[in-house]
Amino acid sequence: MSSSVEAITVLSSDGDEFKITVSAAKLSKPLNWMLEDVCFSDDCDEVPTIEVNSKTLVKVIEYCEKHAPRANSGASDSDAEELKKWDIEFMKMDVKDILFHILMAANYLHMEGLYDLACQTAADLMKGMTVSQIRKIFHIKNDFSSEEQEQLRRQHPGCSFD
């Protein structure tokens, strides 16, 4: 059995199995520690669980596989350009369905690149939106009483609340 495996198997929180290449797994600090910790070989019967649901894990692994070659060896500027375009396409996703989960997963797996990308995406969504649009997109409940609301209106003239 060769000791250097190219891909490892992980379980999602829903119990589904996923394959991830070693170089891609290295983008996540905890996964990297785990790789150093345990030997992964075909006769190894331990399958680590990642506390991320299957739908999100698919996306996270997709991101890792795409970014791994660049992270492991410096890439040229044209590659970086192409990767940026890919990132933008990648982030076109449903906010409450996936984006929140991606944010949590990237934070949990210590993946700086994906974390920044997801936070940037969320921040971009907030720019240029009215307050009520932001509330709708991100499912934020307006918990101010009508008096507090009135006071805020006075303090923020010219700021639309609807």
Added chain:
Amino acid sequence: MGLKRRKLSTKKTKKKLKPRNSLSNLPDEILHHILSFLKLRDIARLRVLSKKFQTLSATAPSFCFSERRPSFWFSKPRFRHRRNCSCAHVFNFMNTLPQHRSHSLKIKRISFKSFCDKGEHSSLHDHWINNLFQTFHVEQLSLNYQLPSIFTSLPKFQSLKLLKLEMNRVIMVKLPEMKLTSLETLHIMFFATEDPVGEWVSQSFPALKSLFLSEINVSWLSKKLLDLEIRSSCLEALSIQKCCSLKPVRIITENLRTLSYVTCPCVRCHHNDDIVDFRYDDSVFEISAPNLRRLSWQGYAPRLCYDARTFQSLQVASFTKLSLQNLNLTIQLFEATRRATSLHTDTGMIKVSS
């Protein structure tokens, strides 16, 4: 198959990951990180979303002051924008921040990206800036597209406990006189001066550990080449990139561990309607850094004098033009590689025939 399940646990996270479909349910750490990508005007507006966001906006880790560039830079109407200072909610936010934010809560980063060109607003900005710096401990300051007047708006530098300072396209004819004893990291990008940068750095920032210089040049018309002498004794990491008009470079630092150098590809000047390409790749380098461990060199090889006794890693990429005048360098690099434990070259140009 009786698979044993092992939970992936990290030192930090043991919590259940259930975002439950609302941004408000995400941990503050993540929300603050999202806020760090927003400009001041957007952060100020979040206050009216909900109670949670009212607190979050007041405790945001970083603030970015940004105005659209002066209107003559862009003539298209879509770039006309309401200014921060004429926005009542920004005004209110900035004036009440010290009441809503605990004074012991550090501000990680304050950045300025272009300023309001209206005279009557600049005193307002000055007031806000002074207030922020005097009330809170600010760790990082980032200045982009600023006029030299920014240094008079800021409170006396001596009183600041900044750890990191970034200057990008700050227009300065003379280097400002300052002394920041706490500063550990300095980034300077796109900057034209005729003053001795190295000397200014070592005098102004005695505790500097990391220095990043990119595209530092003399003004286009000046024929003078820039002298760079770096003698900061605490410096551990130095990176010089695309500085075209360097002539002699002297790096004399006791504690330097990593040095990375990227040469300027070429300088293109318009001279009597002709485009002339200049290459200043015959700058002379003198490096005296007994603790240097990592050297990464990209581009043309200048004449280099270096005593390579302690190399552990050497990265030399694309030596495209290695002529006889650089023979000395080749031999020295070759000497260095014998001692280096890792070597990476992009081209097979280093060949020494005895």
